[in-house]
Structure formats: structure tokens, C-alpha cells
Amino acid sequence: xxxxxxxxxxxxxxxxxxxxxxxxxxxxxxxxxxxxxxxxxxxxxxxxxxxxxxxxxxxxxxxxxxxxxxxxxxxxxxxxxxxxxxxxxxxxxxxxxxxxxxxxxxxxxxxxxxxxxxxxxxxxxxxxxxxxxxxxxxxxxxxxxxxx
Amino acid sequence: xxxxxxxxxxxxxxxxxxxxxxxxxxxxxxxxxxxxxxxxxxxxxxxxxxxxxxxxxxxxxxxxxxxxxxxxxxxxxxxxxxxxxxxxxxxxxxxxxxxxxxxxxxxxxxxxxxxxxxxxxxxxxxxxxxxxxxxxxxxxxxxxxxxxxxxxxxxxxxxxxxxxxxxxxxxxxxxxxx
Numbered sequence: 001x002x003x004x005x006x007x008x009x010x011x012x013x014x015x016x017x018x019x020x021x022x023x024x025x026x027x028x029x030x031x032x033x034x035x036x037x038x039x040x041x042x043x044x045x046x047x048x049x050x051x052x053x054x055x056x057x058x059x060x061x062x063x064x065x066x067x068x069x070x071x072x073x074x075x076x077x078x079x080x081x082x083x084x085x086x087x088x089x090x091x092x093x094x095x096x097x098x099x100x101x102x103x104x105x106x107x108x109x110x111x112x113x114x115x116x117x118x119x120x121x122x123x124x125x126x127x128x129x130x131x132x133x134x135x136x137x138x139x140x141x142x143x144x145x146x147x148x
Numbered sequence: 149x150x151x152x153x154x155x156x157x158x159x160x161x162x163x164x165x166x167x168x169x170x171x172x173x174x175x176x177x178x179x180x181x182x183x184x185x186x187x188x189x190x191x192x193x194x195x196x197x198x199x200x201x202x203x204x205x206x207x208x209x210x211x212x213x214x215x216x217x218x219x220x221x222x223x224x225x226x227x228x229x230x231x232x233x234x235x236x237x238x239x240x241x242x243x244x245x246x247x248x249x250x251x252x253x254x255x256x257x258x259x260x261x262x263x264x265x266x267x268x269x270x271x272x273x274x275x276x277x278x279x280x281x282x283x284x285x286x287x288x289x290x291x292x293x294x295x296x297x298x299x300x301x302x303x304x305x306x307x308x309x310x311x312x313x314x315x316x317x318x319x320x321x322x323x324x325x326x
């Protein structure tokens with residue numbers, strides 16, 4: 001249990017760093033949440049490596065005034081020495097430069113690596129489950145349900 | 149830093165946020181005050197409140213106009229050395245008022261904590277109001293100083309800009325001091 005707690009706390013720190021960096025639109029700080037060779041699979045794209053991830057984030061954040069990311073508690077599994085996998089539900093509330101605010105509900109499947117100084121994401125698959133107004137009157141998406 | 153000890157400290161500081169959220173919902177100034185060290189400083193909306201008693205009084209005053217306030221804290225970013233720690237955390241406050249429409253705040257706290265024997269408490273807090281308005285985020289977002297990525301912290305003498313909506317009704321005794 002001690003081993004689990006000592007991994008779970010820094011992985012939640014990783015999410016805290018990520019949410020702070022996204023609010024502040026600090027692409028460098030977001031990039032530091034990923035390993036140099038990380039892979040991010042989102043909306044039909046496969047982004048390979050930290051620099052490609054940062055480039056795409058820099059582009060996507062340009063139209064946003066602010067984004068508030070709220071991570072729920074991740075379900076975690078330690079998969080080996082300094083490695084783990086997880087599944088986490090996420091809401092992202094977007095205030096756009098133009099137009100009304102929107103929200104997504106997403107599910108992230110992830111692999112993490114303890115890089116010594118901190119844990120980082122080495123692989124992430126994003127499933128968008130809901131997209132639309134913040135009052136949940138928008139569109140829900142059916143996604144492939146992975147095993148529990 | 150021992151990572152085992154970090155996990156323990158992090159869990160205890162999250163307990164502090166749980167106590168705080170409960171005290172705010174219940175509008176309990178005594179329990180709210182217990183979240184702060186006796187000599188704590190709370191910097192919010194152009195004011196600097198000094199000491200647990202002044203903080204508890206200020207809290208009681210503002211909550212007298214509230215039906216309920218539901219605070220949801222994110223996960224704090226933390227750094228820790230022995231019996232002191234510092235952190236940065238985002239919070240949403242869903243506010244129901246007696247005399248005006250409900251609103252939602254998004255705020256960011258920069259904080260210092262101290263372990264004083266039985267639990268962790270706030271010793272210094274700086275609040276930045278980032279958003280205030282309807283829950284659908286159609287209200288104003290505020291430009292506030294960005295102190296950089298964690299673990300950067302603002303200078304301890306920083307006074308946050310006053311927010312009209314937040315400042316109204318707060319006791320004059322709590323106005324920022326030179």
C-alpha cells in the first residue's frame with residue numbers, strides 16, 4: 001500500500017501541474033508533463049514526441065481565453081518499476097475569445113513514467129464523451145468501452 | 149525529500165482543504181478559523197487580514213449574506229520542507245446569496261502551510277480571482293499577474309487587486325494595510 005501511495009501522490013501532482021499549465025497557457029510547462037518520446041492520441045491525430053505535442057497545443061490554445069481542466073481521481077495500476085497506467089475522467093471548460101463557453105467530458109487512458117524528478121505521461125489516449133454547452137445539453141458520443 | 153513522507157504530507161494537506169470546504173458550507177467561523185495558524189495572513193480582494201481572529205471575523209461577515217457556498221478544490225501543487233510547505237491550487241466557488249443572483253468564481257490560491265502539532269494549517273494565503281459570473285463562464289475573466297510555472301510563488305507582500313464584487317461588504321478593519 002505504501003508503494004501505491006508513493007506513486008499515486010506524484011501522479012496527482014502531475015495532473016495539478018498540467019491543469020495549472022493549461023490555465024496559464026504555458027506550453028513549455030505542459031510539455032514538461034510528457035516524456036520526450038511521449039505519444040498523444042486525440043481526435044484522429046497521433047502526436048509523437050514532446051515537441052510535436054507542444055506545437056499542436058500551441059495551435060489549439062490560440063483561440064481560447066481560458067481552459068479550466070478538472071481531473072477526477074485516476075484509477076491507477078503500477079505496471080513495473082517506476083511505471084504505471086491509469087484511467088481518468090476529465091472535464092474541460094473552455095472560455096473562447098469569441099462565442100459562448102463550452103465544455104467537454106473526456107476519458108483519458110494513460111501510461112506514466114517516473115523520470116526521477118517527477119512522473120510524466122508517456123502515452124495518452126483521449127476519448128471525448130461529451131461536447132457542448134456547460135449545462136450538458138450538447139452531444140454525447142459513444143466510444144469504445146475498454147475493459148474495466 | 150522522502151517520497152513516502154511527501155505522500156503523507158500531501159494527504160494531510162488535502163484534509164485541510166476538506167475541513168475548509170466543510171466549514172465554508174456550514175458557515176462555521178470557528179472551524180474556518182481553525183484552518184489558519186494563529187498568526188496567519190490572508191490576502192484577498194485588496195485586503196490583508198492578520199491573525200486567526202480577524203480572518204474568522206471577516207469570514208463571518210461575508211457569509212452573513214450567503215445562503216451557501218460550495219467550494220471545489222483541484223489538486224494542490226505542493227513543495228514541502230520539514231514542518232512547512234507551500235502550494236498553489238485552483239478552486240471553483242458556487243455561491244448562493246441572499247440578496248443577489250448566484251454566481252460562480254474561479255480562483256487561484258498561493259499558499260504557505262505550517263504543521264503546528266496536530267494538523268496542517270494555512271500560515272499565508274494570496275487569492276487571485278480569475279473569473280466571476282454565471283456558471284456557464286459567460287462572465288468576465290480577470291487578468292492577474294502570472295507568477296510562472298510551479299514552484300514559483302509571489303512575493304509575500306503582494307496585495308491582490310480589489311474586486312468590486314468581492315470587496316463589497318467586507319469589514320473596513322480588514323482593508324489593506326500599508
